Amino acid sequence: MDRFDEILNKHFERCQHTKDNIQRDSIVLGNRARNVADFLRDTSNTLSELDKEFEARIGLSASEVKLLFIVAAMQVLRHVFVTKFPLSGNSSNNDNIVEGDLYNPSVYSISYNPVPYDLALDSTEIHIGPWDALAHDPICSLIIGTANIATSTLTNYNFESFHITFIDESTITPQSAETYLVLMHTIQKLCGSNSDRMKVATAFFKSLLYLKTDSLDDKNIPFPTALSIDEKYMSKLDLYGVETSGIKKVSQQVAYTTLINYLASIYHYSLYDGVTDEVLYRIKTEKIITYSNIIASSINLAVFERTKDIKNLDLGGISVAIYKTITNVKFIKQVKRDFVLGKYNSMFADL
Numbered sequence: 001m002d003r004f005d006e007i008l009n010k011h012f013e014r015c016q017h018t019k020d021n022i023q024r025d026s027i028v029l030g031n032r033a034r035n036v037a038d039f040l041r042d043t044s045n046t047l048s049e050l051d052k053e054f055e056a057r058i059g060l061s062a063s064e065v066k067l068l069f070i071v072a073a074m075q076v077l078r079h080v081f082v083t084k085f086p087l088s089g090n091s092s093n094n095d096n097i098v099e100g101d102l103y104n105p106s107v108y109s110i111s112y113n114p115v116p117y118d119l120a121l122d123s124t125e126i127h128i129g130p131w132d133a134l135a136h137d138p139i140c141s142l143i144i145g146t147a148n149i150a151t152s153t154l155t156n157y158n159f160e161s162f163h164i165t166f167i168d169e170s171t172i173t174p175q176s177a178e179t180y181l182v183l184m185h186t187i188q189k190l191c192g193s194n195s196d197r198m199k200v201a202t203a204f205f206k207s208l209l210y211l212k213t214d215s216l217d218d219k220n221i222p223f224p225t226a227l228s229i230d231e232k233y234m235s236k237l238d239l240y241g242v243e244t245s246g247i248k249k250v251s252q253q254v255a256y257t258t259l260i261n262y263l264a265s266i267y268h269y270s271l272y273d274g275v276t277d278e279v280l281y282r283i284k285t286e287k288i289i290t291y292s293n294i295i296a297s298s299i300n301l302a303v304f305e306r307t308k309d310i311k312n313l314d315l316g317g318i319s320v321a322i323y324k325t326i327t328n329v330k331f332i333k334q335v336k337r338d339f340v341l342g343k344y345n346s347m348f349a350d351l
Contacts (some may be wrong), residue, residue: 039348046347050340057276057339058283058332064268068288068295071264075296078256079314102163103177103185105152107195110202115210116164117145117154134159141207147186149203153177253316261289261320279335286328293321 039046060068105113117133134155135145144155155161161177186203189196268285272278300314 036348046344047340050343051336053343054336054339057280058287060284060287063271064284064288067264067268068292071260071288071292072295072299074260074264075257075292075317076299078260079253079296079300079317082252082256102165102175103151103153103181105150105199107199107202109152110149110199110206113152115145115149115206116152117148118210133157135207141211142204145207145210146200146204147182149206150186150189150200151177151182153182155179155182250316250319253314254320255316257293257317257320261293261324264289264292280339283332283335286324286331290321290324290328293317293324297321 115135117135133148134157135141135148137144147153148155148161152164153161154164159179161179161182163175163177165175186200190200265285268288269281272281297314297318300312300317304310304313
């Protein structure tokens, strides 16, 4: 009987212990359920607080605001003094014209005479306008331009060639030439004597020099290979400012704007204390870059609106500002989402 009572008491104790555990777990679960319910009911406020915390973490300090305006000022000065569209100048290189042999001008003539394809010819036999010269094309100039200078010829966009010889300093006498002979004579010079190779080398460097000065001329140079496609169409486009010199200047604006942004990013990262979350610190860097670019572009647009002068427009800087704004807004949204949801999930797990 004592043995039976002992077994019964142990069983009762186990049941009591189980009951106590169940009651305790029920209380814990009940409390957590109430906490979860309260937490879920307060989700909007919680997310709002996390949003405010995020904004506070990526807020700019007084020194960072100063850096922002310094970068903006650098972008404005960069456009004014470095990458502003240049004023077009007038070329005047029709002096000191001396007659030379067909396909074989002297080194002196190549060096001191104007390039033959810079001449507008108008006679009863032929008409060659300033846009007809294929050598005005930036890419074709390296081959056709060099060959024209080395042989004192002009090749138009129909691949028709003409000798350019001179009776005196003001009279130009064009004669028909063969384009394949223009190229063949140039190749023969290139493979010939030192004197002939000097002619081709001089012609090549002169074509490069002319290509550089041509970008500052009133005509400006067209898109590469465009003249060989449609000379009349490209000359009309030039009236609207579609030209290689403009594209080159916009590219410079983009390059220098990006360089200033890069240097500002390096400087700001050099101030990193190692305590702030690195991703959030990167957002602060991107905010400095984006806001400074927007400020500089806004100033530029205000100046353009007042002057109505397209040469005052910082197209490259504005393009970079738009690009940085779009990409950084997307980046900040993603980081903010990860930050807020990460904090929210962590708070929920701690309930």
